[in-house]
Amino acid sequence: MGKNKAARFRENTILPNVVQPTREEAIQNFPHKGKWNAFFGNDNPIVLELGCGKGEYSVGLAKAFPDKNFIGVDIKGARFWFGAKEAIQDDLKNVAFLRTQIELIDNLFAEQEVSEIWITFPDPQIKYRRTKHRLTNPEFLEKYRHILKPDGIIHLKTDSEYLHGYTLGLLQGLGHEILTAHHDIYGAAEYQPDTPLLKDIRTYYEELFSSKGKTITYIKFRLKNE
Numbered sequence: 001m002g003k004n005k006a007a008r009f010r011e012n013t014i015l016p017n018v019v020q021p022t023r024e025e026a027i028q029n030f031p032h033k034g035k036w037n038a039f040f041g042n043d044n045p046i047v048l049e050l051g052c053g054k055g056e057y058s059v060g061l062a063k064a065f066p067d068k069n070f071i072g073v074d075i076k077g078a079r080f081w082f083g084a085k086e087a088i089q090d091d092l093k094n095v096a097f098l099r100t101q102i103e104l105i106d107n108l109f110a111e112q113e114v115s116e117i118w119i120t121f122p123d124p125q126i127k128y129r130r131t132k133h134r135l136t137n138p139e140f141l142e143k144y145r146h147i148l149k150p151d152g153i154i155h156l157k158t159d160s161e162y163l164h165g166y167t168l169g170l171l172q173g174l175g176h177e178i179l180t181a182h183h184d185i186y187g188a189a190e191y192q193p194d195t196p197l198l199k200d201i202r203t204y205y206e207e208l209f210s211s212k213g214k215t216i217t218y219i220k221f222r223l224k225n226e
């Protein structure tokens, strides 16, 4: 870790809107599990952004929806430090950041504690041996189903045609409910997304991939109940 990165990382440990479970807490007895509404001090819905990077989506949505609570989740604290700092500067009380492996998400949220999940530009993990790290594989979907409310919604925004196709095929095969699927959200001038701010908040990786000419795809879906 370089000097600047290390300094930023140390700083995020003291930001009030950053939660970093210890290794033991991430496995059991995490104090905020089932109590995230108490953390925010309200009863508003909890929305997660998985693999939030610098946190643009979580912060952007938090500004637009003060009646929801947003939690950006990423293992790289030095990245979401940017979003956490911005949220503090803008006095946003409805956004926080959680440093963890997404694999542990069902240890950190109680059953049905979450209303919505955004997955923004995840690594597509195309190689077969990396399938277990793909954030829409069946094992991850099962973890999401556990923490989501029965009518909870998942959004996947990606530049990866492979991940888009893989996820659509999987959802269809498993009988989950696909609410919206779009292959190129900027492709048709008349396309009006049914999801607020879909085209208006552009993350670091969206900008990067768009500048390389990649199309941006989107799927909104609901997992069937057991």
Ligand SMILES: C[S@@+](CC[C@H](N)C(=O)[O-])C[C@H]1O[C@@H](n2cnc3c(N)ncnc32)[C@H](O)[C@@H]1O
Residues within 6 Å of the ligand: 050, 051, 052, 053, 054, 055, 073, 074, 075, 076, 079, 100, 101, 102, 103, 120, 121, 122, 123, 203, 204, 205, 206
């Ligand atoms: C390609 S970046 C996208 C970042 C951001 N969403 C954006 O659009 O700019 C993927 C992010 O997911 C995080 N990530 C990937 N797998 C993860 C995992 N299993 N647990 C926690 N974070 C993960 C990485 O640290 C990285 O910040």
